[in-house]
Amino acid sequence: MDPGELVRGVHLLALLPEMNYANWTVVNSPRARVMDPGNRLLGWNIPASELGHIPEHWLKFPEPEASIHFLLGLLYVALFFMSTFGNGLVLWIFSTAKSLRTPSNMFVVNLAFCDFLMMLKTPIFIYNSFHRGYTLGYTACQAFAVMGTLSGIGAGMTNACIAYDRYHTIANPLEGKLTRTKAFVMIIFVWIYVIPWAVLPLMEFWGRFVPEGFLTQCTFDYLTRTFDTRMFVAVLFTFSYVLPMTSIIYYYSQIVSHVFDHEKALREQAKKMNVDSLRSNQQQQNQSAEVRIAKVAITICFLFVASWTPYAVLAMIGAFGDQNMVTPGFAMIPACTCKLVACLDPYVYALSHPRYRLELQKRLPWLAINEKSVSDNQSTNTETNSTSKA
Numbered sequence: 001m002d003p004g005e006l007v008r009g010v011h012l013l014a015l016l017p018e019m020n021y022a023n024w025t026v027v028n029s030p031r032a033r034v035m036d037p038g039n040r041l042l043g044w045n046i047p048a049s050e051l052g053h054i055p056e057h058w059l060k061f062p063e064p065e066a067s068i069h070f071l072l073g074l075l076y077v078a079l080f081f082m083s084t085f086g087n088g089l090v091l092w093i094f095s096t097a098k099s100l101r102t103p104s105n106m107f108v109v110n111l112a113f114c115d116f117l118m119m120l121k122t123p124i125f126i127y128n129s130f131h132r133g134y135t136l137g138y139t140a141c142q143a144f145a146v147m148g149t150l151s152g153i154g155a156g157m158t159n160a161c162i163a164y165d166r167y168h169t170i171a172n173p174l175e176g177k178l179t180r181t182k183a184f185v186m187i188i189f190v191w192i193y194v195i196p197w198a199v200l201p202l203m204e205f206w207g208r209f210v211p212e213g214f215l216t217q218c219t220f221d222y223l224t225r226t227f228d229t230r231m232f233v234a235v236l237f238t239f240s241y242v243l244p245m246t247s248i249i250y251y252y253s254q255i256v257s258h259v260f261d262h263e264k265a266l267r268e269q270a271k272k273m274n275v276d277s278l279r280s281n282q283q284q285q286n287q288s289a290e291v292r293i294a295k296v297a298i299t300i301c302f303l304f305v306a307s308w309t310p311y312a313v314l315a316m317i318g319a320f321g322d323q324n325m326v327t328p329g330f331a332m333i334p335a336c337t338c339k340l341v342a343c344l345d346p347y348v349y350a351l352s353h354p355r356y357r358l359e360l361q362k363r364l365p366w367l368a369i370n371e372k373s374v375s376d377n378q379s380t381n382t383e384t385n386s387t388s389k390a
Contacts (some may be wrong), residue, residue: 044215046134053138054211055223061328064214066132072214072332073129076122079339083119086346087112089360097359103183104165110187111158115342118151122339128216141218142202145209148219149198152308152338155345156244157190159304163251170258197240200232207232213331219311222318223326233319241312248304299348307341310334 044063046054090112094100124144128135165178201207201220207229210221222233311334318326361369 044133046215047137050134050137053141054134054215055221057223057323057326058212058215058328063133064328068329069129069132069214069216072216072336073126075336076126076129076339079343080119080122080126083115083339083343083346086343087116087119090346090356091116093356093359093363097355099355100353100359103178103180104162104169106180106183106187107158107162107165110190111155111162112346114151114155114158115345117147118155118339118342121147121151125217129214134211134215141211142209145218145220146198146202149201150194151342152311153194153197153240154190155342156240156304156308157193158187159300160244160247160251161186161190163248163300167251167255170255197236207236213328213335215328217335220315222315223323225319230319233315237312237315241308245304245308248300252300303341303344303348307338308334310337 044059091109094105094109094112121144124136124140128140134141165183169177199205201209208221209218210223211218220232220236221229223229314326314331314334317323357369360367
């Protein structure tokens with residue numbers, strides 16, 4: 001490479017005191033081809049004016065191969081259409097079908113909206129991936145991070161509300177079902193709870209949003225080793241991950257415990273009465289109630305753990321651990337897991353709903369859904385069979 005083509009970045013990067021770029025080289029400004037102090041061409045295709053927004057940590061690694069960018073872009077295209085279709089159907093059917101406008105289903109609609117919002121940001125990632133870098137710049141990065149924060153934390157808190165609703169239905173059946181007003185207030189609280197975590201880093205009052213991984217996506221800064229950044233990561237970890245995680249695990253564990261205790265009491269009563277069972281239709285059931293409830297609880301807990309634990313671990317390592325472990329490829333794994341779960345949520349929460357399948361069968365017959373009609377009472381029993389069957 002002709003040394004005359006090298007533009008020393010000292011004058012450009014001296015304006016960025018928060019970054020230690022003084023010994024780095026920028027080639028062919030204004031499009032920066034970054035070289036480290038050892039004169040290794042790392043290949044990151046970055047606008048020179050954008051270097052101040054990028055943590056120096058990522059520029060220590062060579063740029064990913066074009067094939068990796070393209071494969072991730074194609075994966076996100078598939079996830080985008082899968083999630084848009086699934087969550088779009090949930091929003092449409094649950095919002096327009098009168099039989100599905102129940103207070104409990106308001107949480108399902110809110111969860112679908114969060115997942116839908118999460119996937120609306122993927123075109124930014126797809127465009128950056130197909131152009132192999134930080135192409136759309138700072139504004140798109142901030143929009144990507146804000147939508148990710150709102151949808152991610154919103155989905156976690158909504159999952160906690162769903163867990164609470166199901167626990168309340170089983171543990172306190174005599175108090176009546178959740179009212180529409182209470183459900184609406186809980187959803188409003190979810191968004192009041194979520195919005196500050198997006199606004200504070202956006203305005204850089206506390207924390208900030210920066211590119212990560214392959215620089216094709218953005219999230220909150222967990223790499224800058226300052227007290228404020230570490231405190232932000234720790235508080236965000238507690239309130240956006242530990243709190244909803246603890247709530248979900250607690251409520252679903254209580255559901256399983258209540259159902260098992262109830263089934264045990266039924267078996268003991270049947271034994272005293274010298275009968276096989278107190279249920280007349282038990283022979284027709286392929287699985288007992290406690291097994292079904294346990295499977296649902298385990299599935300829901302697993303989805304939440306699988307989607308956000310990788311990000312939580314990544315952030316904690318970046319803020320408090322060995323940052324050498326945080327490679328660009330490693331940072332892309334959590335991004336893929338949370339997007340995948342956003343695609344699976346509508347099928348876990350909605351496609352198991354008999355009334356929802358009936359509505360799909362009626363409105364979209366080309367889906368070839370074969371669902372038998374059930375009465376309102378039967379459908380209600382299906383939704384909460386663990387509580388209504390005694």
